[in-house]
Amino acid sequence: MSRCIQLAKNGLGNTYPNPLVGSVIVHNNTIIGEGWHHKAGLSHAEVNAIAGVRNTKLLKDATIYVSLEPCSHFGKTPPCADLIISKGIKKVVIGSTDPNPKVAGSGIQKLKDAGCEVEVGVLKKECDELNRRFFTFHQKKRPYIILKWAQTSNGFIAPSEAHRNSEKKPVWITNEHSRQWVHKMRAKEQAILVGTTTVLMDNPSLTTREWEGNSPVRVVIDRSLKIPGNAAVFDKEAKTVVITQKKARNTDNVFYETIDFSKDIAFQICDILYRYKIQSLIVEGGTKTIQTFTDANLWDEAFVFTGINKFKEGIKAPVILNSFISQEIIKGDVLKHYKNQSL
Secondary structure, eight states: OHHHHHHHGGGTTTSTTSOOOEEEEEETTEEEEEEEOOSTTSOOHHHHHHHTOSOGGGGGGOEEEEEEOOOOSOSSSOOHHHHHHHTTOOEEEEEEOOOSTTTTTHHHHHHHHTTOEEEEOTTHHHHHHHTHHHHHHHHHSSOEEEEEEEEOTTSEEEEOHHHHHHOSSOOOSSOHHHHHHHHHHHHHSSEEEEEHHHHHHHOOOOSOTTSSSOOOEEEEEOTTOOSOTTSGGGSTTSOEEEEESSOOOOOSSEEEEEOOTTSOHHHHHHHHHHHTTOOEEEEEEOHHHHHHHHHTTOOSEEEEEEOSOOOSSEEEOOOOOSOEEEEEEETTEEEEEEEOTTO
16 A cells, blocks of 8 residues: 555646545565556546556456545546456455545445455555545545745745845745745645735746646735736736636636635635635745634645845744644755644
8 A cells, every 4th residue: 555655646736636546456465567547537546557467367366455445436537446346356455435425435335346355444544645635625625725935044034125125136035946846846736825915026927937747726815906917927827816806807817706805815715716626725925825824724734944044124924833743954944844733
């Protein structure tokens, strides 16, 4: 099952809205086939694992391991449970039960009804963690939310307006290696959110320019539609969803969604993104935007970069308490990882 998890991770960032799944087929303690789900619409992990078996006669005496319950319904591909049964595989070992209502135990039941020996829950914790985005989406009806920001060594997330205006180039807090790490992160997640002030101050594109992979859907909070039409977030490089209180006409890649800013903003945004079938969201700033989600306790993980630079004055960075998990050093920058322990 550990190998299934390892294989499944190869699909991170490419399988949405599908989960990450890996599969291994074992005969007489020897792996004879393995595979993972590469991309939505393409073959599932079990199909790829079975296709990798050279001598299919061995399948009737083999065990198939799969990190997530085999599907039992017709989608873009036929049910994997049916394929396992048709190939005569008699033993199936499963990590997690699929929370998707279209499956939710029906794949396991179909295998049992066909006479297969089914074991469920092997490395369940690790398999659930692998698909934490998928599970959160289906069980909590919202995206998996990751907070991310960079701060100076003396705790500022951005310089003062006077300092920014005196600079003729972007004011970077972290080094290029940390910035590349962030672009790698963007390629793994489905959407990224910033507030109006961040767009007006930095004009970010929010794409994966420094890492190969899909750019996330851009989500921009712009209550009064202050952001100019030539801002980078409105270019054709990615889809953009604008959260606003004003009515506006959608374009080919920019979509406007209205909310009531006098009520719980973070919850309303999550409801909209759930409707857009977005399973994961990076909340990238600034302080007010991040605080909106922390105040609502709507976050799952946080990544905080601390650079060696200092600002004499500026905007104070958010603070997260009692959720620290680990840290690493990236060429002098410190990256701390937090998880929300209260969920």
